[in-house]
Amino acid sequence: MNKKNKDLKEYLFKRLKEKISFAMEMRAYRTRDDLTQDELAVLLGVSKQYISDIENKRRFVSVKKAAEYARKMKENERFYIMLAMQDMLNICGLKYKVDVA
Numbered sequence: 001m002n003k004k005n006k007d008l009k010e011y012l013f014k015r016l017k018e019k020i021s022f023a024m025e026m027r028a029y030r031t032r033d034d035l036t037q038d039e040l041a042v043l044l045g046v047s048k049q050y051i052s053d054i055e056n057k058r059r060f061v062s063v064k065k066a067a068e069y070a071r072k073m074k075e076n077e078r079f080y081i082m083l084a085m086q087d088m089l090n091i092c093g094l095k096y097k098v099d100v101a
Contacts, residue, residue: 019090022066022083023057029073030055044069060087 030040037051044051053059061069066084070077082100089096 020083020086021057021090022061022080022087023055025080025083026051027055029075044072060084060091 026040029035030037035043037048037055041048041051050059054061061084063081063084066080067077069075070080078100082098085098085100089098
């Protein structure tokens, strides 16, 4: 992850006071690259509503989809997988922290 990306993510996490999540990462990616939900949907081959649902935590992505989206977005696949796994644990109320080697 380059310094620009890391700085933006840290800023968003502090500003929004949210736990790190796939939703937050998706929003940060769009913000950084100045993309609309429609444009990101086209890139990922999904609907705008699906992007909105992810960003608003109404839907969660599988590990497989997280890896696929990371590749399409040219982002760190391991990081996206970690976020998807962490979201699943958080949804279940399990107090574990994911670390992907």
